Amino acid sequence: MDRLRLGDAGQKRPVAFTTQNANDQGGRVSLTSVLRSLSTTTITRFESPLFTWFGHPTMMENIPPEIIYVVCSFLDVENILNFRLVGRLFADIGAAYMLPDVSFNLHREDLNRLSAISLHPVLSKHVRSLTYFAEIIDLPKASWIEFVQNHQGRMRWNGMLRRQNNKTPSQLTSEYKRYSEAIDEQENLIEGEWDLRVLEEVLPRFPNLKTLHMSATEPFYERCNHGQMKRPLSEFLQKGYVGSAHPEGKRTLDTLLRANAHAPCAITTLQITMVHWKFFKRSERELSRLFKPLANLTSIMLSISIESLDERMYDGLSLGKCQRVFAKGSLRKILRRMPQLRLLHLEMRNSICEQPERGVQLHDIIEPGFHWPDLEEIALHGVAGDRVEFMDLFSRHKNKLRKLRLSDVTLTSTSWRKLLPDIRRKLHLDVVCICGNIYGRREDEDDPPGPLEGLPDLEVWGWAPPEFEVNNMRDSIDMYCRQGGTNYPDELPLCGIVVNKYYKDYVKPFIKNQARYDFNDEDFYDDLRFGIWGENNELWAGNDELWEDISDGEIDDDDAGAIDDELIAQRAMEHVIFDMMMEDMLGMAEFYDGGAGMDALGEPSPPLDPPTGDSEPPDVESDEEIPDLVSP
Template sequence: MDRLPTETIHRIFALLDVADVKSLRLACKSFSIIGTEYLCPSIVLELGLDPSHKLRSIVSQPGIAKGVQSVAFYSFPILVSRLAANDCFAQINVGNNGVVHDLIHGAFVNFEYHYLYFLHALPQLPKLRFVNLDMLPYVNHLEPGLLVLHESLPIVTVASQPFKMLLRVLFHSGIKLEGLTTNFLDWGFFDSSPDELESLWKPLTDLKYLRFEFHNRRLVQLIHSDRVVTRCNAILEAGALRNHLAQLAELRTMDINFFFTTITYDIHQMTASWSTGLPLGWVVPHEFTWPYLKTIRLSYVHTERHEMINFLSRHKQTLRVLHLSNVTLLSTSWLILLADIRKELRLTEAHLCGHIWGRYEITEARAGQEQHWPMHQISSALHDQVNEYLSAGEEDVSGMGFTSPEAIFNAIELGFH
C-alpha cells in the first residue's frame, strides 16, 4: 500500500464516506495521515448548539480543517451588529423594567459573537468551496409580542451586511467558492460603489451553484419601504445584478427568488400589496448564454413569453431542469409559451408553481382576458401531469390526458374552481 502514488490515495479517500475513511485510516501510517483531511468534509453550524465551540475544535486541528469543503450556518438573525440594533432595542416597548430588552439584546450579542467567530475561522479552511448562509428575519420574529418601530432600523442594507462581511473575508483570504446559497438579502447589497462590488464578487466568479433570495418581506413595518424598493429597482435596472451574473461563466444552477411588498402608509393605516417581482431583463443579460447552465429556478419575475422563450432557447443544449414560480407574463399567453417550451426544450424535470399570471392573445378564443392559475390549489396528481407534459418534449402524451396546453389549463381551472 505504501507504494501507491499519493494522488491515487487521495482519490480513493475522496470517494469514501466518513465511516469508511475512519476504517481505511487504520490500514497504515501514511493512510492515517492522508485520511485526516477527509474526516470532516462538511460542517453544519446551528445557533443554540454552540457553533463556535464546534468550529474551534475543527480549526484547532489543521489536518482536519484542511479538508473542509462545505459550511452551512443555520440560522442567525439579519441584525448581527449591535450598532445597527441598539436604536431598535431602545425603542421597543419592553416593560418589566427592561427585562425583555436585556434578554433580546443579550441574544444578539451572543449571535454576533458566533457569526464573527465563524468569519474569523474561514481563512483556516483553505479548501472551502460551498457556503450556505441561512438568515432569520429580525427581532420581532424572535419575540412575537414585540414590535420594531418604524424608524428603528437602517434603511437599505440590514440584511446585506452579514453577506458583505462574508464576501470580504473570502476575498481577503483568497477563497473562491463553487457553491453559494443565501436568503433574506435585501437589494441594497448592490447599492455599493463599482470598486466595492468588484472586490465582493471576486470570490464568486467560479460559482457552479448559486441560490440568491432577495426580498423585503420582513421590512413591512418600515415607512421607508417604498423608497427602498424604488432606489434598489433603479440600481438593478441599470444592470447591477445581470452584469455580475454574466461573470459566472461556470454556472450550472441558477436559483434566484425576488419577493417584496410595496407599502402604502399614512397616519391612520398601513397596507401592503404583493409585487410581481422584477423584470426578467434586469436579471438576465441581453442575448447572453451560460455555456454549462443545466438548472434554472426563477421566482417572482415578470416578462413576456417571447423574452422568456428566447432566454430558455439559448440554453436548450444544456438546460434540463426548469422551475418557474410566481412568474407573470404581462400581456402574453402561457398557453403559447408552454407549447413553445415543450417544442424547443428537452427537459428532464419541470415545475410550474405558485401564482401563474398571463393574458390571452389575439389569436386565442378568450383574447384579452386575464389568465390566473394558482398552481398550489390544484391536486398533486394534476400538478404532476402538468409538469410531465412540460418535460415530455415531442413524445406522445395522450396517455396523460393532455394533448395541448388548452387541455392542461381547462383541467387546472376545473381543479381549483
C-alpha cells in the same frame, strides 16, 4: 448488497460487510460497484468481525486504509459517529468526515469554534461547506419597561404559556440581565467586526472549501441542521427578540464576501438564502470587488427580499425602489462574470405585494443574449417579462438545459398558452416545474377569458409548489413540457377537461413511480413526525420499514408519543457522542447550557474583548416592586 451495519454505542467491534453474488461476472465485482452500493447503506448495529466476500471471510484489519477512506466518504455524519467507535483506525479515518459542513452565528462561542476547527490538522482539510446564519438579537436593545411589557403581553395572549412560564419580578429581572449582557456582547462583536477578522483568518485554512452559504431565514437553518443543533440565541428567539440585522442579511453577506475577497478560496457554489435588495445598492466597483473572486462559480442560488427595509414596518415604495436599482444592471453584470455556471437559481421574494408585476424584469437581472455554455438548470421566482424574452433565454441554452422551474412568474403582455407549447417543442427537459401565482395576458380572442371579473384578458393560475401539495393541473403541465412532448399528448392541459382526460394514463403513473408526493392522511402525519426530509435526509423518503409490522388501527396517541420519545432519545445520544468526540479531538468543553451539539467547542481564539455598556437591570429586592407591570 446487504446493509452496512454499525451501532450499539459502547460495543467496539469491527464492522461486517456482506455482498450478494447478484451480478457475478467470473467471480469478480468491481470496486466501483461496491462503493456505489455502499452510498445507499444505513448503519444500524455492530455484527461479526468479518468481511464476507462471496463466502470468503476476511478480517476488516486486512482491508487497506485507502479503501476504508473511500467507504467512509459515502456515510453521513450520524453513521460516521458509530463508524469511529469500532477502533482506533476507524476513529482516525472517520475524523476526516465528521465536519463536512460547518455553520456559525454572530456569537462569541461560534467564532471560537470556527477558529478551533480551522486549526485542527484533520478537520480543517475536509470542510467543504461553510454557512453563516444572519440571526441576531434585534436592535436597538429593549428597555427594562419594554422588556416587562413584552412579557406581560405574551402572558396575556397565551394562556398555556402563562400557566407554564409566568415569571415573578425577580425572575424577570434576572432574565433581563442575561438579555442585556447578550445584546451588549453582540454590539461589541459588530463594532469590532470580529466575524470578519475571524473569517479572514480561517478561510485560508480550509483548502477544500467549495461552498459558501448565507442564510437569513429560519426554515433554511432548520433544514441545514436537521434540528440537531441548539441555536445560540434560542432563549431570546422564543421570546421574539431574534431577527436579522436590517437590511435583512446585508451585513452578514457583506462580511462573508469581504472575507473571501481578502483570502479567495476555490468556491464553486454560492447560496444566499434571503438578502435584502439594498445589498446591491452600491457602486459597480464595490460589487465587482466582492464578486470577482467568485468568477469560477458553477452554482449560484440567490434569494432576494423585495419587502420593506425592516420587516416590522411596511414600506409601499420598496418594490419600485428595488426595480430601479436592478434596472441599472448590477446583478446582471455580476452573473455575466460567471461563465462556468451550471446551475442558476434567482428568487425575488415579495410576500406582501400580490399584484402581477411584483418582482423585477427578466432583462434587468439576466443579460439579453448572454450564453453560459454549460448551464443545465434554471430556476426563476418573482420575475416578469415577455414570453419571447423567456424563450430566448431558454433556447440559447437548450443544448445543455435539462431542468427548469418557474414560480410566481408574470408574462407582462403575452400568454402562457403560447409559451408552454414553445417550451414543449423547442426544449428537451428532464425536469419541469411551473408553480406559484402565474400571470399572463390573453393574446387570441378565441382563448377563454381570465377568471377575474372585469379583467377578461388577465390570465391567472395558482399552483402550490410540489413540495407542499398535489395539483393535477400543475403536474399535467410539467409532463406536457418534458422530453420534447414525447410523454404527453399534444393538447395543452390548461383546463380541467384536458387535465382529467389524460391525467390517469400519462401523469399519475409517472408521479407514483417517482414517489414525488403521494399524499394522504397517513403520509401527512408521518411527515409531521419524521419531517419532509425523511430518515436519510431525502425529500419525501418513505417510512415503510418503520411501519411494516403495524396496522393502521394499532397506533394511538400513547404509541405515537413513545415513538417520538425513542427518536428524541436517539438524537440525544448522537449529540452526546458527537460532543465527546469533538471534546476529545479539540480539547474544548461544550457550551450553550451543555447541549450545543456541533457548537460544543470553544476557548476564545483569537480572544475577544469583553462586552461593554451598561447591562444592569434595575435592582429588585422583592416580588412586590412592579406588580403594575407583571400581572397574571
